[in-house]
Structure formats: C-alpha cells, structure tokens
Amino acid sequence: MRSNPAIRLLVPLLFLLSVLAACAPQQQTVATNVLPTIFSVRTDDADILIQGRYFGTGEDGVSGGNYVEIGADLTGEGGTAYEADDWTDKRIRLALPDNVASGSVRVFVNGQPSNVLPLSRH
Numbered sequence: 001m002r003s004n005p006a007i008r009l010l011v012p013l014l015f016l017l018s019v020l021a022a023c024a025p026q027q028q029t030v031a032t033n034v035l036p037t038i039f040s041v042r043t044d045d046a047d048i049l050i051q052g053r054y055f056g057t058g059e060d061g062v063s064g065g066n067y068v069e070i071g072a073d074l075t076g077e078g079g080t081a082y083e084a085d086d087w088t089d090k091r092i093r094l095a096l097p098d099n100v101a102s103g104s105v106r107v108f109v110n111g112q113p114s115n116v117l118p119l120s121r122h
Helices: 005-023
Strands: 037-043 047-053 067-070 080-082 091-095 102-109 117-120
Touching (some): 037 102, 037 117, 047 067, 047 102
Antiparallel strands (some): 037 047, 047 091, 067 080, 102 117
16 A cells, blocks of 8 residues: 555654744743832922832722822831822822821832832921
C-alpha cells in the first residue's frame, strides 16, 4: 500500500507548526504596584494643597477608595475621610475643614494608603 505524498508531508508540517506555536511569545500582564506618595502638604486660609505623585484621577471619591484622611494616629486609627475639590495625578486640593488645626494627612488611591505627612494650619 502506497501512502499519499501529500499526507506524508502534512504530518511533519503540522508537528512543526505545533512546536512553533508553543514557542511563540505569550501576552503577559504587567502589575503596577506603585503606591501614592505625598511630597508636601500646605495650607492657606481656605484650602489644603497636597503635592505628590501617583494620585490617579480621584474618580468616584470616597466610594471608589479615593480620599484624603486627616487626623489619624500612627496606627491609622481615628482619622476622618474628606473628598477633594480638585484631584489630579500630582496635586490634590480640598477645603480646609474648620475643626482641623493639625494632624496627620494621607491620601488613599483606590484604597491604597500613601505615606503620612503632618498638617499644621498657618
């Protein structure tokens, strides 16, 4: 019985294609684990201005895990969450609450806390 020459050629070709497909680069997901970072906290008569990086857009405010916490102790307990009036990737501005004279400030971006810097009213 003679084998068909096309089939004899097809079998090694299919094997070669499967080997090449297995060696092809695979799409990879890159995780970004960059934490928000505060460089400075300044106040004037009406506002708190926070400068830093990796703040994102602040979209969805407190419900989206994007807010400024003021007044927590070193363990993160006792602070109050405030929504910002203006939020960019490098700058956050919010109205200075009347009842806040000093305390710690940190930014939460999608639930991830930043470093902590002190706030003192000038």
